[in-house]
Amino acid sequence: MTTQTAIQLVYLASTVLFILSLKWMSHPSTARRSVVAGSLAMLFAIGGTLLYPEIVGYQWVVVGIVVGTALGVPLSRVPLTAVPQRTALSHAFGGLAAGLVGTAKYYLWLQQHQLTSFRTGAIVAEIILGFLSFTGSLMAAGKLQEIIPTRPITYRGQNMINLVLFVGAVIIGVLLVIDPEQSFFFPIIIGFSLLFGILLIIPIGGADMPTVIAILNSYAGLSAVAMGFVLENNLLIAAGALDGSSGLILALIMSKAMNRSFKNVLFGAFGKVHASAAQAELASIKSTSTEEGAQILGSAGSVIIVPGYGMAVAQAQHGVHDLYVELSKLGADVKFAIHPVAGRMPGHMNVLLAEAEIPYDRLIEMDVINPDFPQTDVALVIGANDVVNPAARHDKSSPIYGMPILDADRAKTVIVIKRSMNPGFAGIENELFYKDNTLMLFGDAKTMIGGLVRELEKENK
Amino acid sequence: MTMDLIMLVFVFVLATFIGIEVIKNVSRLLHTPLMSLTNAISAIAAVGSIIIAGEQITDFSTVLGTIALAASMTNIVSGFLLTNRMLKMFKKREDKKK
Numbered sequence: 153m154t155t156q157t158a159i160q161l162v163y164l165a166s167t168v169l170f171i172l173s174l175k176w177m178s179h180p181s182t183a184r185r186s187v188v189a190g191s192l193a194m195l196f197a198i199g200g201t202l203l204y205p206e207i208v209g210y211q212w213v214v215v216g217i218v219v220g221t222a223l224g225v226p227l228s229r230v231p232l233t234a235v236p237q238r239t240a241l242s243h244a245f246g247g248l249a250a251g252l253v254g255t256a257k258y259y260l261w262l263q264q265h266q267l268t269s270f271r272t273g274a275i276v277a278e279i280i281l282g283f284l285s286f287t288g289s290l291m292a293a294g295k296l297q298e299i300i301p302t303r304p305i306t307y308r309g310q311n312m313i314n315l316v317l318f319v320g321a322v323i324i325g326v327l328l329v330i331d332p333e334q335s336f337f338f339p340i341i342i343g344f345s346l347l348f349g350i351l352l353i354i355p356i357g358g359a360d361m362p363t364v365i366a367i368l369n370s371y372a373g374l375s376a377v378a379m380g381f382v383l384e385n386n387l388l389i390a391a392g393a394l395d396g397s398s399g400l401i402l403a404l405i406m407s408k409a410m411n412r413s414f415k416n417v418l419f420g421a422f423g424k425v426h427a428s429a430a431q432a433e434l435a436s437i438k439s440t441s442t443e444e445g446a447q448i449l450g451s452a453g454s455v456i457i458v459p460g461y462g463m464a465v466a467q468a469q470h471g472v473h474d475l476y477v478e479l480s481k482l483g484a485d486v487k488f489a490i491h492p493v494a495g496r497m498p499g500h501m502n503v504l505l506a507e508a509e510i511p512y513d514r515l516i517e518m519d520v521i522n523p524d525f526p527q528t529d530v531a532l533v534i535g536a537n538d539v540v541n542p543a544a545r546h547d548k549s550s551p552i553y554g555m556p557i558l559d560a561d562r563a564k565t566v567i568v569i570k571r572s573m574n575p576g577f578a579g580i581e582n583e584l585f586y587k588d589n590t591l592m593l594f595g596d597a598k599t600m601i602g603g604l605v606r607e608l609e610k611e612n613k
Numbered sequence: 614m615t616m617d618l619i620m621l622v623f624v625f626v627l628a629t630f631i632g633i634e635v636i637k638n639v640s641r642l643l644h645t646p647l648m649s650l651t652n653a654i655s656a657i658a659a660v661g662s663i664i665i666a667g668e669q670i671t672d673f674s675t676v677l678g679t680i681a682l683a684a685s686m687t688n689i690v691s692g693f694l695l696t697n698r699m700l701k702m703f704k705k706r707e708d709k710k711k
Binding site: 170173174178183187191208209212217220223227229242248256376384390391396506511514 | 617625628636642646648649650651652657660663668670681685687688691694698
């Protein structure tokens with residue numbers, strides 16, 4: 153067996169393990185195996201690559217591995233609220249790696265006069281995708297970390313400028329494919345792609361981050377695919393394609409959950425606040441106390457908790473766990489309603505609640521739990537806003553019209569814990585707060601939950 | 614050359630279809646761990662980086678390859694460790710009762 157055959161067989165085993173790794177993510181009970189299969193797959197991939205006869209020295213490979221491991225370990229220990237930023241940063245690293253390998257390969261082949269049109273085309277695709285994912289993801293990470301303002305930054309002719317940059321990069325790329333030795337084009341494409349990545353993410357508001365992260369995930373995967381075409385390597389193409397399709401599906405789920413098209417997310421800045429009609433009804437707000445709230449909750453047979461990102465910001469998830477325990481002790485059936493875009497990346501809320509030791513079979517997704525609301529005694533909304541706004545169902549003038557929501561308003565009683573009457577992320581007035589069956593509990597989520605738990609503990613004694 | 618190219622496209626198309634089918638079945642509970650897992654998987658770019666950093670043809674390509682490898686390796690290590698850390702948190706009710 154030649155070395156080349158051995159490498160390809162190891163790569164095949166690696167590909168199979170990558171697919172199994174993703175397959176086992178279908179259920180929490182098999183998911184731990186995913187990590188084992190995935191790590192093994194990566195070990196095979198790296199091990200197989202080290203067999204390449206072209207490799208003349210391992211010193212720089214070792215340097216890269218050591219530096220990467222040193223950076224990777226602390227990045228895996230971030231608090232769970234910071235996982236979206238870490239994920240965006242990771243897409244940036246992925247894009248950077250693809251862009252740099254493409255650049256290195258172009259100049260190597262240029263020197264050796266081995267640039268074919270096909271190779272150049274693949275390299276152009278790789279560097280455009282790689283470098284735009286790099287700066288785009290850095291911008292997204294900056295917004296999530298709130299180093300860069302999270303509100304959409306818009307200016308006149310924005311879409312035009314972006315279009316010109318992208319089309320410009322592609323046209324110059326085509327010129328380079330026609331004559332691959334025109335190397336002065338190459339840095340221009342890199343510059344355009346880097347700039348395009350920044351300008352693409354600047355107008356996107358915080359509320360759209362779950363979709364954007366998923367799209368960038370897809371781009372990072374596709375840049376690995378392009379690298380696979382450059383190096384004519386099946387493993388890179390297969391693993392990159394798995395990643396690309398994963399990002400694509402998550403992006404589709406996210407945009408569907410917000411009732412927005414990709415085009416809308418990427419080219420139409422959100423958060424242009426419409427004047428609200430609900431203002432006139434301000435008088436009809438009913439506020440309550442933790443004592444009264446605890447009484448209502450304590451006598452409820454069924455409770456659905458609707459957590460939003462506000463809960464995580466207030467670090468109230470552990471208090472919510474205690475509340476879950478106390479209510480369960482009183483005999484109530486307690487469930488959690490999870491909107492697909494709750495949190496700042498796909499599935500974020502589930503992880504935050506799992507960390508607070510809430511059993512995952514209590515976390516119910518939107519389509520499954522919505523029919524339960526009318527039979528539910530109390531819906532407790534904690535730091536969620538737009539995802540429970542009934543205007544999405546009927547108010548055609550509302551910017552969130554058509555977005556699927558959790559039907560918390562249909563529960564017999566709704567208790568909303570909220571810091572103040574300030575509108576949420578998207579700046580939209582929420583008519584749920586004015587409904588007859590809604591009680592508002594104004595205050596910090598952590599303090600309010602703590603108060604409810606103390607009252608319920610008294611009853612449990 | 615053309616045959617090779619077709620084989621590459623072949624792999625890409627099939628892998629995309631497998632990816633879509635497999636990802637569709639991923640539990641919605643696990644979308645965040647899925648993303649950190651795919652972060653690690655897309656760091657397969659390490660394969661290309663190792664070749665460039667190991668060939669050592671020019672100083673320029675070696676430097677770029679080494680940086681690319683460090684970036685990929687960061688994703689591999691943090692991706693798998695973080696996925697594992699998050700998955701450990703998902704417990705059923707039975708696990709909690711002693």
